[in-house]
Amino acid sequence: MTQHFGKGCHLHLIDGSAFIFRAYHALPPLTRKSDGLPIGAVSGFCNMLHRYVEGNTGPDAPTHVAVIFDKGSHTFRNDMYDLYKANREAMPEDLRPQIPLTRTATEAFNIACKELEGYEADDIIATLSCQARDAGGRVTIISSDKDLMQLVGGGVEMLDAMKNIRIDVEGVEAKFGVGPDRVVDVQALAGDSVDNVPGAPGIGIKTAALLINEYGDLETLLDRAEEIKQPKRRQTLIDNRAQIELSKRLVQLDCNTPLDFTLDDLEVRDPNPETLLNFLNEMEFRTLTKRIADQMGVEAPAAPEAVTSGTDEGPAPVEMPAIDPESYETVTTADQLATWIDRIRERGYVAVDTETTGLDEMKADLVGICLATDPGQACYIPLNHLASEGEGLFATEDRAPGQMAEKIALDMLKPVLEDDAILKIGQNMKYDAKILKRYGISVAPFDDTMLISYALNAGLHGHGMDALSEQYLGHTPIPIKDLLGSGKSMITFDMVPVDQATRYAAEDADITLRLWQVLKPQLHTKKVTTVYETLERPLSPVLAQMEMHGIQVDRDTLSRMSNAFAQKMAALEAEIHELAGESFNVGSPKQLGEILFDKMGLEGGKKGKTGAYATGADILEDLATEHDLPARVLDWRQLSKLKSTYTDALQDHINPETGRVHTSYVQTGANTGRLASTDPNLQNIPVRSEEGRRIREAFVAPQGRKLLSLDYSQIELRILAHIADIPALKQAFEDGQDIHAATASEMFGVPLDEMTPDVRRQAKAINFGVIYGISGFGLARNLRIPRAEAQGFIDRYFERFPGIRDYMEATTDFAKTHGYVQTLFGRRIHTPEIAAKGPRAGFAKRAAINAPIQGTAADIIRRAMVRMPAAIADLPAKMLLQVHDELVFEVDETAVDAVTEAARKVMESAAAPAVKIDVPLVVDAGQGDNWAQAH
């Protein structure tokens, strides 16, 4: 049955190229298992199409749909202007062969797939939109390309599928400052760097919109250009008239593209299951094939045989049976468990996973343990599941029947888990090790798939089990949400029925074992075995120790501060409302922006992409020179932050049993090799402001003990001086000089003894800027000086220290060639975005410059931490915290000097012997009854 396109019809036009590029850049470079064909973009493309199709339900669903592609690189626009799109980078090599496959994929989904030689996809989209609109139908263009915005209106809208934002006439006006019918005029003036449309020099979208709104349209503007008041602008328009008119022709989309099909040909059709599944299967998209087969209620076709010969990726892939949650065993008797233990001893290794009542290892109770010895060979040992009896008010919760006694099971397992000859394999083993430690079991030795993945692929993808399973096994694990639910009605694992728990939990152990078999051999081929063996694996138990010790926090101190903050905030709030002339929520940036910029009419109101005024501290600081209200808001914000994030929240983190705060370090938290600290984050306790620093007074040592803090002095700059090999900086460090003053002296020729604080401050900002991948803009904003002046500083800096520029170029080149950068200790940080273009490339470049410096510093303190327990083993001291370049210890007051000496020695010599740093590493130390004093 065909439906003639007309009123009531809804046409979807998908910008195929945008989908492809999104898919390509969003995913790591996947290859087809059987033959190594690059298929990352095809995989992403199919996932996006599938998600798109899934979302097409309800009254707004399309009646007609097509995916539109570009064809060839030469179009009629190149005949008008040979530089059109001339600055486009060539298509990446591994994307090129995937392009035809995306056409096949579209057809496999049974969606019309259209392209036309000599025309851009945009022109076809324009033509179809016009036709559909004229026929009285609706159109949704699925794209975020601003070149298509001229088509919006009269029933045509755009949809940014990534952000799920519909762009209507108002959306276009927000972006261009004019309606869709004048968009081409604005684009003609502003030009477009991406497509190399020249436009008028020095005129951007803002100015263009201003001019068009004043004169009505482009032609009138150009005819009356003489009337423009600003001399420079006037001259630009007069001088560049021809170029502007050309630009307009370039951006104007063609609504009369000769098409050899009609709208009726685009009617929505159901996919043919066999065609679609065969295609997906041929691409070896196992997860997607299975998901779609399930949804269609048909059997997934058999997966193709994996090639078993070795590849350059290392040894042959391990043959594994499919993951089948129904195949796992529930262990309920000592005999059963004994059989498993025999099997483990025979194997020499076992994957282990614990199930507990919560995520806080210091509070959670053990519910069960799972083991896996081979792919598909996994069991679950339920220990503390509950069984609900009765209903409602009379419900009682008892221990579920058919479980081994916890003590018997643990007594049997302890010798295995502690046996030096049996390797325990876990995913995030620190968690399980901490839980088991509380049950008297010290797990060792172990491998951790999360840490292996991090050593291999930091920067490429996440290292959680779900991400790894998808990536390396093509399998989506059972989501924990399916068992526990979410939100307020969430249950704990002990309330999950044992049969369900077995399927979920044993699957985790099975997956962990499989991941280990896949990933472990790669450490060697990727040359990161040393990173894993010296910086990752040995650190995990050290962190576990620190976390379990925790640091004592004084609740009364925090509570008193909270009350004081609350009072001050109330007073400030009253004052702010008074100044505003009305009552509003000071904590709402939206309301604050409206008060400041709409009601009070202050200058400098800038709206972000959400349309809200920006009210960040830097903006309020500028306003504060003229008005009291923003100054009060700044004060209020500081107090609000201190109260909610620190004095209040920290109290909730004091463990009732230990009276201490136990953070969790995420070893894979930062791509550079730094740690992250969560629940609570103890790496961002205030110190910069006087008021905030007092919060550190609540971090205390118990009676008779002291807190000791040791931190590396300027470690990142020292590493920069070494890596970039800058003689002047190295000498300054060698001589123990003030490095920022020395930099200033070198740059501005001011002798050290005549240095002013302001000149030193500027040099300091530049030094930091260099570490972060400096830009004129960034330095200008930081120092609040004109951009040209900032650029002058940078130029001078590079002139004085040419090695820095060499380092930056060498590093970005290396990243482009290899896709990663390295620390001095061989840690690899991947930089997949480095090949991107546009603003993303800038980010990636700066990150690539920073990563070896930040990462090397992170490696050094990791090495120190790994060695520390042995160095202070005979001293009455515990290492408690790490804050990137600082270690905090709790020490008997009699041993402060001995511990300082021992710890300092470890820290200062931490790079050796692996790496000889040409600059001394210097550690400063402090001690006191609380962290404020020690720091």
Added chain:
DNA sequence: TGATTCACG
């Protein structure tokens, strides 16, 4: 849930 803001190195 995402954006904004702000605490740290």
Added chain:
DNA sequence: GACGTACGTGAATCAG
């Protein structure tokens, strides 16, 4: 020729 820009994190909050 304009774009949007310091690097790396986590938590609280508002608003949709």
